[in-house]
Amino acid sequence: MRDYTVQTSAQLPMLLQAFRKEAGLTQREAALRLGVTQQTLSALERHADTVSADRLLRLLSILGVDLVLRKSGEPDTAAGVVPSVW
Template structure:
């Protein structure tokens, strides 16, 4: 399974469009399943950083894409985390 790291919101639009095309779906088909207009989906693909987490997860499900969160390897200059003795939330 290929992974696509997303480090900034600007990475999302191109990935979402590519996943949709790879799935063989048109904007209209995805929009219908997402419950929005084709114009709204087009705007979301161009400006994905404005999308709610709930809508993003729904869209990813339609596209057959799974989001996996993974902790980055800590750098020597990283601030302490709870696991490394830095307190809690």
């Protein structure tokens, strides 16, 4: 899959489902890896805006998806590099 710019939480459900399917996982399989029920994962996919950042990051890791934060308008120059000083 290519990169996606997410600007609203309404975009997350479709993307999470697409990434899960691309990873070849059913909701049940992804839920088992996440340590939740299939029903909980289904609700997570439908209501991604209510999910904790920790759970979302764990799910993205299971799906093999990186979360990259970059200032708007800046080119993707240092993918994967986290600044050491904040």
